[in-house]
Amino acid sequence: MSRFLIPAAIFLALAGVLYVAVVHSPNKSTMQSALLGKPVPEFNLPVLGRPGMTVSKAQLSGRPWVLNVWGTWCVACREEHAALLEIARQNALPLVGLSWKDEDDLALDWLKQLGNPYSVVAVDHDGRTAIEFGVYGAPETFFIDADGRVQYRHVGPMTPEVWEREFLARVPRGGLP
Amino acid sequence: MRINFRALVLALAGASLLVVALPCGAFDIESMPTPEMQARYDGLTHELRCMQCQNQSIADSPVGLAEDLRRDVREQIIAGKSDAEIRDSMVARYGNVILFRPPFNPSTAWVWVLPFLLLLVGVIVAVRIVRQRTALVASDDSVIESEDVPR
Amino acid sequence: MIPELGQFALILALVLAGAQAFFGLFGAARGDLRWQAVVRPAVAGQFVLVSTAIGVLVHAFVTFDFSVLYVASNSNSALPTFYRVAALWGAHEGSLLLWAWILAAWTLAVAIASRNLPASFASRVLGVLGFVSFGFLLFTIATSNPFERIFPVPADGRDLNPVLQDPALAIHPPMLYMGYVGMSVAFAFACAAMLEGKLDQTWARWTRPWTTTAWAFLGIGIALGSWWAYYELGWGGYWFWDPVENASFMPWLVATALIHSLAATEKRGVFKSWTLLLAILAFSLSLLGTFLVRSGVLTSVHSFAADPTRGLFILGFLIVIVGGALALYAWRAPLLRSPAGFEGTAREAFLLYNNIFLVVAAAMVLVGTLAPLIADALGAAPLSVGSPYFDKLFPMLMLPLGALIAIGIHAAWKRGQLGSSRGRILSGFGVALLSGLVLVYGVYGASKPLTPIGMVLGVWIILSSLFDPIDRLRRKLSLPRAIIGMTLAHVGLGVGLLAISMVESYTVERDAAIAPGETLVLGRYGYRFNSIKEIEGPNYDGVRAEVTVLRDGAPVATLHPEQRNYWVQRSTLTEAGIARRWNLDMFVALSKNVGGGRWSVRAQLRPFLGWVWLSAGLMALGAVFAVSDRRYRVRASAKESAGEPTIAQGSAAEAS
Numbered sequence: 007m008s009r010f011l012i013p014a015a016i017f018l019a020l021a022g023v024l025y026v027a028v029v030h031s032p033n034k035s036t037m038q039s040a041l042l043g044k045p046v047p048e049f050n051l052p053v054l055g056r057p058g059m060t061v062s063k064a065q066l067s068g069r070p071w072v073l074n075v076w077g078t079w080c081v082a083c084r085e086e087h088a089a090l091l092e093i094a095r096q097n098a099l100p101l102v103g104l105s106w107k108d109e110d111d112l113a114l115d116w117l118k119q120l121g122n123p124y125s126v127v128a129v130d131h132d133g134r135t136a137i138e139f140g141v142y143g144a145p146e147t148f149f150i151d152a153d154g155r156v157q158y159r160h161v162g163p164m165t166p167e168v169w170e171r172e173f174l175a176r177v178p179r180g181g182l183p
Numbered sequence: 184m185r186i187n188f189r190a191l192v193l194a195l196a197g198a199s200l201l202v203v204a205l206p207c208g209a210f211d212i213e214s215m216p217t218p219e220m221q222a223r224y225d226g227l228t229h230e231l232r233c234m235q236c237q238n239q240s241i242a243d244s245p246v247g248l249a250e251d252l253r254r255d256v257r258e259q260i261i262a263g264k265s266d267a268e269i270r271d272s273m274v275a276r277y278g279n280v281i282l283f284r285p286p287f288n289p290s291t292a293w294v295w296v297l298p299f300l301l302l303l304v305g306v307i308v309a310v311r312i313v314r315q316r317t318a319l320v321a322s323d324d325s326v327i328e329s330e331d332v333p334r
Numbered sequence: 335m336i337p338e339l340g341q342f343a344l345i346l347a348l349v350l351a352g353a354q355a356f357f358g359l360f361g362a363a364r365g366d367l368r369w370q371a372v373v374r375p376a377v378a379g380q381f382v383l384v385s386t387a388i389g390v391l392v393h394a395f396v397t398f399d400f401s402v403l404y405v406a407s408n409s410n411s412a413l414p415t416f417y418r419v420a421a422l423w424g425a426h427e428g429s430l431l432l433w434a435w436i437l438a439a440w441t442l443a444v445a446i447a448s449r450n451l452p453a454s455f456a457s458r459v460l461g462v463l464g465f466v467s468f469g470f471l472l473f474t475i476a477t478s479n480p481f482e483r484i485f486p487v488p489a490d491g492r493d494l495n496p497v498l499q500d501p502a503l504a505i506h507p508p509m510l511y512m513g514y515v516g517m518s519v520a521f522a523f524a525c526a527a528m529l530e531g532k533l534d535q536t537w538a539r540w541t542r543p544w545t546t547t548a549w550a551f552l553g554i555g556i557a558l559g560s561w562w563a564y565y566e567l568g569w570g571g572y573w574f575w576d577p578v579e580n581a582s583f584m585p586w587l588v589a590t591a592l593i594h595s596l597a598a599t600e601k602r603g604v605f606k607s608w609t610l611l612l613a614i615l616a617f618s619l620s621l622l623g624t625f626l627v628r629s630g631v632l633t634s635v636h637s638f639a640a641d642p643t644r645g646l647f648i649l650g651f652l653i654v655i656v657g658g659a660l661a662l663y664a665w666r667a668p669l670l671r672s673p674a675g676f677e678g679t680a681r682e683a684f685l686l687y688n689n690i691f692l693v694v695a696a697a698m699v700l701v702g703t704l705a706p707l708i709a710d711a712l713g714a715a716p717l718s719v720g721s722p723y724f725d726k727l728f729p730m731l732m733l734p735l736g737a738l739i740a741i742g743i744h745a746a747w748k749r750g751q752l753g754s755s756r757g758r759i760l761s762g763f764g765v766a767l768l769s770g771l772v773l774v775y776g777v778y779g780a781s782k783p784l785t786p787i788g789m790v791l792g793v794w795i796i797l798s799s800l801f802d803p804i805d806r807l808r809r810k811l812s813l814p815r816a817i818i819g820m821t822l823a824h825v826g827l828g829v830g831l832l833a834i835s836m837v838e839s840y841t842v843e844r845d846a847a848i849a850p851g852e853t854l855v856l857g858r859y860g861y862r863f864n865s866i867k868e869i870e871g872p873n874y875d876g877v878r879a880e881v882t883v884l885r886d887g888a889p890v891a892t893l894h895p896e897q898r899n900y901w902v903q904r905s906t907l908t909e910a911g912i913a914r915r916w917n918l919d920m921f922v923a924l925s926k927n928v929g930g931g932r933w934s935v936r937a938q939l940r941p942f943l944g945w946v947w948l949s950a951g952l953m954a955l956g957a958v959f960a961v962s963d964r965r966y967r968v969r970a971s972a973k974e975s976a977g978e979p980t981i982a983q984g985s986a987a988e989a990s
């Protein structure tokens with residue numbers, strides 16, 4: 007009987023793993039940010055369209071905010087743009103854009119043509135800041151809490167469902183200061 | 184005196200070729216100041232996964248992210264960080280997934296240990312089978328067909 | 335209208351597959367010869383129908399019928415004809431259809447070749463194959479219909495993935511599928527034997543040629559993929575332990591164990607359990623491979639649109655098939671005992687050790703490949719596994735195996751009698767040791783610690799394999815094809831081990847930016863970048879460089895690396911420039927135009943890489959010899975005279 011039980015047990019274990027994998031595959035744990043629960047990296051970046059102005063981590067602390075990494079070269083970013091505009095209209099959280107490895111005039115054109123959902127856009131030409139965030143593709147959207155810690159990262163185009171489920175849900179009750 | 188500019192340019196070009204063709208050869212695109220650092224750079228960039236690609240290291244991948252991460256490795260080596268510190272910084276930002284070689288710590292050791300456990304099981308099984316079969320040799324009177332047939 | 339004909343043909347084929355399975359399995363269970371007589375016509379009909387479906391799809395490709403979504407997604411008006419046909423298996427839906435067609439073809443072959451097997455056994459084999467066909471056809475029709483239409487009809491197609499527009503990669507999937515599908519035959523033979531309740535040496539003898547053939551195809555398919563990766567992917571590697579590669583390598587390792595286990599079962603009636611389980615495992619791994627590459631669980635981290643439906647379907651199918659087979663195995667376990675005995679140094683014992691190492695190696699590859707999934711499922715820390723893991727563990731398993739093979743070849747059945755082969759073993763080892771040391775310390779130079787071990791073992795295996803055939807010739811004994819085949823395959827293995835040890839230890843590589851006129855130096859060799867010019871092809875444009883390879887200053891080869899931009903899919907591919915000598919590959923690939931006329935390139939010197947492909951070829955050639963051995967062709971008359979009813983006799987009896 008043991009001749010049968012051992013292969014059967016191994017097989018069932020494997021089937022279990024694969025089943026979980028298939029069901030989980032849209033949101034693999036490999037996509038979980040390594041920064042979860044850790045403080046946001048320091049940054050001090052120029053602002054798109056405002057020469058001389060910069061935006062830094064310190065300026066944004068004290069309240070929850072959202073970072074959206076995007077680029078004009080990124081097809082999926084275009085897909086999520088409408089959702090971002092809607093989110094910006096609701097004005098629940100400040101939406102900070104990170105223009106990643108892009109050119110300023112292209113980025114400005116894009117925002118002019120398609121609308122600008124961001125309260126401010128930080129510019130990261132060479133990607134140094136993005137890699138501090140553990141970004142590996144666009145679009146990615148981070149939720150950062152009032153203490154300046156990363157609490158969630160969504161990989162891929164933003165959708166209203168994800169916004170509600172993962173971002174709005176993390177806003178502390180009692181509203182924002 | 185008329186200077187033959189074409190000849191001059193060609194001569195200069197030829198001379199520069201000569202210079203370049205000497206044993207010093209061409210230079211690397213991303214070379215490190217010392218051979219030891221170069222070896223560390225090559226080693227580390229081959230160990231780190233390009234997070235945007237299917238299964239390539241940042242050494243082999245042409246995408247922008249890989250370039251950025253290579254630059255980061257380079258800068259950290261020059262700044263004097265050790266290999267372990269560089270790996271840790273990568274894991275801190277990207278998770279264990281960025282390492283091609285899974286680390287050997289309590290939460291990940293299973294992936295290294297499991298194959299050896301299986302081998303141990305295999306050896307035990309083999310020993311048992313051989314013991315059983317050796318005991319049967321005496322009672323086994325089967326004739327083994329010889330494969331020695333004359334041509 | 336015509337594409338719908340293909341769809342209709344598939345649906346009819348599905349019905350016939352169902353009939354084949356039903357009448358084959360239940361006909362045998364009931365001993366009803368009329369039911370069983372339905373099976374072979376069903377097989378033939380299924381083959382015709384699936385061929386029709388494939389023909390319709392090929393026709394759609396060749397005539398640029400972009401109203402078919404699959405054609406529009408994988409072809410283009412500028413695509414050359416050859417690739418229009420190869421585009422058939424360029425993506426998921428079409429490649430499933432190819433799987434189904436190859437399965438129908440193998441089933442037809444089995445149906446024809448099994449006419450002289452006992453009726454109920456043959457019906458069961460075909461019945462199981464029918465069940466597998468049914469699953470695949472259902473999967474295709476339900477979730478992956480290649481004949482879906484698209485409205486409005488696009489003006490032009492999205493082109494075949496440029497990566498596939500290459501002769502080697504065009505032929506690689508069919509070869510690989512011949513191997514995967516062939517494992518289903520071994521599986522069917524195993525299930526049929528368990529259903530019959532007759533697991534004897536004759537059964538092993540019937541199963542062997544099919545399994546060996548499938549194993550050979552799988553090996554060739556893997557080698558082709560590896561060869562393609564080497565010259566196409568631009569970084570000169572030939573094996574990356576990529577999940578897709580591993581998905582084909584695991585069944586190959588298990589199939590290798592299976593063909594050896596079958597040898598012991600045929601010769602001595604031992605290892606019946608092993609043989610059954612290995613047959614089930616080999617086929618399961620084939621199905622698992624299909625699952626892994628189509629379900630989206632193991633693709634790049636940035637793929638969001640994974641379709642769980644397809645994954646769940648294959649997983650469900652896998653569970654039914656494997657679960658069913660294991661249930662049969664549990665039921666028949668009592669039959670699997672045999673009285674044969676053998677000693678610890680006997681050939682059977684060596685085959686057992688062999689198989690343990692091969693199965694553990696396959697398990698190790700499985701653990702590594704699935705590690706991210708396992709970690710995720712168990713809620714453990716996420717991790718990923720890449721080459722460093724496999725490159726460390728695989729040699730640790732393969733090198734002891736190599737030593738066991740070199741010794742075990744000399745072992746006799748039952749009693750081993752290694753003592754009488756002591757001379758051969760020691761002299762073989764001695765010569766191998768000497769050649770290994772000379773190569774490492776005399777010719778090429780010291781490298782990693784494992785280098786001399788791998789080389790010595792490689793040479794030792796080659797020498798060990800040659801003793802017996804040479805001895806036979808000397809003693810004027812016959813040299814049956816089975817022995818020639820075995821010798822060739824083992825020599826191939828030794829060559830492979832030697833080649834891989836050399837290539838992994840002595841490859842020299844440099845990445846640099848050079849401009850025309852400059853020379854990149856690698857030891858005694860220099861790569862002189864002569865020129866670069868623009869080129870245009872049928873559906874691409876790009877650049878082509880001319881590089882002369884110098885050795886000690888004298889030219890020895892000219893290479894033409896290219897970089898192509900395919901217009902439609904807008905992707906850029908590299909074609910490496912490679913010059914092959916018997917003992918060296920000189921490789922150069924263009925990477926990027928870094929401006930100012932300079933290009934970054936990768937240059938490599940890879941000694942003995944060509945011998946890796948030679949090794950695969952030798953193993954496959956060995957299989958060809960082994961399968962064509964006389965004893966597989968003689969059994970027909972023996973079976974009939976033994977009085978067991980065959981289909982032919984059965985229907986004759988019915989008619990009278």
